Amino acid sequence: MIERTDGGGSAGPAALTRLPLTDIVQPDSPRLAGPDHEHARLLANSDAALPPILVNRRTMRVVDGAHRLLAARLRGQEAIDVDFCDCDDDEAFVLAVEKNVMHGLPLSRSERTAATERILGAYPEWSDRAIAAVVGLSHKTVGSIRRRATKDADPVTHRRGRDGRMRPVNGAAARARVSSLLADRQDASLREIARQAGVSPDTVRNVRDDSRRAEALTAPEPRGVPEQDPERREPPRRASACVRIQPPGPAGRTALMRSLRSDPSLRFSESGRLLLRLLDMYALNPDDWARVSGDVPAHRASDIVRLARECGRIWQNFAAAVEQRQRDAGEE
Structure with a gap:
């Protein structure tokens, strides 16, 4: 049974989930030899509290924190604090590599090379620099691994960069x-x-x-006062129409969130990850919203209504600002 632990009050971080160790599946780890037991013993012998591990909600498999999970078992714990993510197996592996590169026991070069080959197989359209940012290698090294690993594969005409844009090879x-x-x-x-x-x-x-x-360099020297050449005249700018975007509905919203989570331009930037977390919180289905609204205590209803309307106004302003940027770009 899942327990909830207090994350430090209303002004503190979100509450963590405390999960029994028996409910957690072993990781699909980028570590070729599995967890380092000596490193896990050092964590277990420390007096410090273990930070929460990251678990894929779809599979209950560890994404980040295999050594902490092993340390918890060595300590004799029955449960551990976890944060959840929601992604498919390929996305979970990319996130595991990214997390292990950023902190904890470093990945070896052979492990980073193997991770690069696997990511290239799952996302051949990703650019060398986008993959390099995940695995912690130089983009030149990633390019060399790509040429060796994909020499017999069909050529890719476009690649997606770290900013999310597709560019021709x-x-x-x-x-x-x-x-x-x-x-x-x-x-x-x-x-x-x-x-x-x-x-x-x-x-x-x-x-x-x-x-x-x-x-301009090859044009003949004009004589007298030249008239404007109609063929060289700047084409008139056309007014950009505001496109009204229809709500995607529950099924479309799930698919759209899945697509956004796999976009490197969002995943690999701090503001992008913040936006994904915010969108995730509001991407509940109608039944969840009905349950939450039905559980609102009557004595705080007016306060919650006021805050909910203010949040709605903030999101409306955010959507209008993004639409305006699209319109400005379309007029270029």
Whole structure:
């Protein structure tokens, strides 16, 4: 049975879950030889409280904290504090590697190499730098492992960087596509060209500016007061329509959260991880919301209603700010 422990009052951290050791599944660890028993004994003999371990709620498998779990067993504990994450097996392995690189007993180079090969198999579209940020190797080393591990695999035309953007592997070919689209679709926005060519709007802007500079260098010297060339005239900016996004519904919300959690641009930045945690808290299904609202004590109902409405207003302002940034980018 799961117990709850107080996390330190209403102003403190969230309450931890205290879980029986028998309910926890052994980790799918990046450590090739398994946990280091000597390191676990050092933790067990320490007087310090063991920090909570990280457990995948879907499988009850340890994601981070195998040595702490072993230390708890050596101490004779029956339960341990845990934090939960919710992800599939590939995402859990990436998170395990990232956590083990950041703290605790360091991974060996062979373990980091093996982890890199596994992540490349699960996420071949991730860039060398994105994987390097997880495994703690240089991007050049990751590139070398990629070439060795995927030499017989189908070539990947685009890769997703640490910022979450997909970029072409062959930059010259991509710029040639952009140049052709700019010539054929002179009334299209940068974002439309970028979407069709599979590149970023910044790449489209750079190709366009390079083309204009080349034209200016080769243009004949004008005589007298030149008239504006209509073919060189800047296309009019079109008003960007505000797109109303429909709510995804419970099933769509679950799929959308799964997609957001696997996006490196969110997973590998502090603000991105904070946003995911906030969205996770509000992504309850209608039955959960009904149960929570039914359990609100009557004597605090007015206070909770006031705070809930204020939270709603804050989220509305946040959504409006993000939409405005999209509109501003679409006008470029």
